[in-house]
Amino acid sequence: MPTLELLSADALRSTVIAFRDTVKAHQAGINRLNVYPVPDGDTGTNMARTLDAVVAELDQVPGADIGPTCDAISHGSLMGARGNSGVILSQILRGLASTLKGAGEATGQQVADALSAASSAAYQAVLKPIEGTILTVVRAAAEGATASADDGATLAAVLRAARTSARDALARTPDQLPVLKDAGVVDAGGAGFVLLLDAALHVVDGEPLPEPDEGPGPSPEQLEAAAHRHATDGATDVSELRYEVMYFLDLVDDRIDAFKRSWGEIGDSIVVVGGDGLWNCHVHTDDVGAAIEVALDLDGRPRGIRVTDLFDEVAEEHAVREAAMHGGHPPFTGHSISLPPVTCAVVAVASGDGLVELFGNLGVQGVVSGGQTLNPSTAELLAAVEAVNADQVVVLPNNKNIIPVAEQLDALTSKQVVVVPTVSMPEALAALVLYDPEADAVANADEMTAAAASVATGEITRAVRDTAGTGSTAGPIREGDWIGLVRGEGIVAVGADPVSTSTDLLGVLVTADREIVTVVTGTDAVAADTEAIVAWLGDQLPQVTVEVHAGGQPLYPYLFGVE
Numbered sequence: 001m002p003t004l005e006l007l008s009a010d011a012l013r014s015t016v017i018a019f020r021d022t023v024k025a026h027q028a029g030i031n032r033l034n035v036y037p038v039p040d041g042d043t044g045t046n047m048a049r050t051l052d053a054v055v056a057e058l059d060q061v062p063g064a065d066i067g068p069t070c071d072a073i074s075h076g077s078l079m080g081a082r083g084n085s086g087v088i089l090s091q092i093l094r095g096l097a098s099t100l101k102g103a104g105e106a107t108g109q110q111v112a113d114a115l116s117a118a119s120s121a122a123y124q125a126v127l128k129p130i131e132g133t134i135l136t137v138v139r140a141a142a143e144g145a146t147a148s149a150d151d152g153a154t155l156a157a158v159l160r161a162a163r164t165s166a167r168d169a170l171a172r173t174p175d176q177l178p179v180l181k182d183a184g185v186v187d188a189g190g191a192g193f194v195l196l197l198d199a200a201l202h203v204v205d206g207e208p209l210p211e212p213d214e215g216p217g218p219s220p221e222q223l224e225a226a227a228h229r230h231a232t233d234g235a236t237d238v239s240e241l242r243y244e245v246m247y248f249l250d251l252v253d254d255r256i257d258a259f260k261r262s263w264g265e266i267g268d269s270i271v272v273v274g275g276d277g278l279w280n281c282h283v284h285t286d287d288v289g290a291a292i293e294v295a296l297d298l299d300g301r302p303r304g305i306r307v308t309d310l311f312d313e314v315a316e317e318h319a320v321r322e323a324a325m326h327g328g329h330p331p332f333t334g335h336s337i338s339l340p341p342v343t344c345a346v347v348a349v350a351s352g353d354g355l356v357e358l359f360g361n362l363g364v365q366g367v368v369s370g371g372q373t374l375n376p377s378t379a380e381l382l383a384a385v386e387a388v389n390a391d392q393v394v395v396l397p398n399n400k401n402i403i404p405v406a407e408q409l410d411a412l413t414s415k416q417v418v419v420v421p422t423v424s425m426p427e428a429l430a431a432l433v434l435y436d437p438e439a440d441a442v443a444n445a446d447e448m449t450a451a452a453a454s455v456a457t458g459e460i461t462r463a464v465r466d467t468a469g470t471g472s473t474a475g476p477i478r479e480g481d482w483i484g485l486v487r488g489e490g491i492v493a494v495g496a497d498p499v500s501t502s503t504d505l506l507g508v509l510v511t512a513d514r515e516i517v518t519v520v521t522g523t524d525a526v527a528a529d530t531e532a533i534v535a536w537l538g539d540q541l542p543q544v545t546v547e548v549h550a551g552g553q554p555l556y557p558y559l560f561g562v563e
Contacts, residue, residue, distance in 0.1 A: 004204045006105035009066040018199035020051035029213040033188035043188035046083030053080020070101035085189040087271040095121030108158035112145035127270035132176025134189030140169030156205040163197035241284040244308040245291040249279040251300035262294040289380035305386030342437035345390035352552030362432040392416045392441035396428045418445040426561020427452040460558040509562045520551040520559040
């Protein structure tokens, strides 16, 4: 084929498609290079998925005009970016497209200018740029292209100079990032970017595309060393941050710097790309709720939230490498990488390890810490909703103060969210008996709401101050007294010990038409007291069946549900 002197819209489209196909062919090899920022083996996968979105957008553009072609590249890369590497790649493609859009058929000089714009855009997207990464490789490519173009070189020669400089920079990345040297690899993202220049030279000058590297990559021992290396400058070790949080953010442009600064206080590996009120945002953090709260505090609207447990991904990648070295399949790691998809998932608020386990056994996919003394934020609930593997979600708030917070969720996510207004853990347990993961959210909510409403609930705790009896049908209360509360009736029992107070409370709760009493014990429950309460039920109310569950909730040694 003849060498192209200008990069037309058709040639640009062909380059992006060849780039996508080449990244897919090299995907496994790039994944094996992936040790920074987290050795989870997904750089090649994320770059390929990002490019899939770009090509899908190009497929919707008729004709061969440069403007729509570049717009499709910009929009497809913004909306389809995946992971740290994909978000940076999207900004590189957007920088290229924004410059080439005004060039028509681009000369070597204009392609050099586009690479410079791509490098600048990539650096601007990253809150804390790190050398020895894809950023360094792109900058070297731009510098090589510019020097060649300044000498009057042809389009093909400019691209070749860019690739030579990029390859040289890639080879030097282990000298800039000790984590790469520990693992014996070059930067994975940089390696992926070089394939863009290979694809461009294939289209412009007919060069054959490179064959994938079938080498084994770092050993599990090298990955372990990479995962635990601390940054030498005392900065946060990104490998110790557990969650990757990504979402689209509707936020006015003049607040995005404040957004990035706030994210910088709770995480690292921060990349934010976009503009004109729409941003694609990526962070590694230990605090998922805070990562979302930042957007809400700035009057932004996060949507399409994706939360990934990086520890699980790293463990899985280690298992895969171990299996590849010794033959066979990866061993079971004891972690679920992702729950199987369901039509409708449940997110519940709970306080106490026992309740978390109990909810899990009843099919709850997401549990948010909270209860009588700790109300979760909208952001924390939203993070749990986005993390479950379902497009429809039922939320069990399990406290009257959390219900209005939960009711905001449906407007903040593309998922359908329905709230079952439970005000206690026993109500939630009754509701979960009727949960059907394959039914839709509305049908589940109707059944679960009816089940929760059929339960009479009560709880035992200690008074923190004296009261003359306001809100109590049991008389005055002194600080330290045990009190029994019933939903809708207030304090109905006051006593000197938890057993007598519980039995007085149960005397109110258990009516002739009730058949089951559920007792949920807290951290302050004493085994002898629990036995005494169960024995009293057997003696005084022999018609009821008693179920006892260890909930582990603080401050409330006994929660009761009667149905």
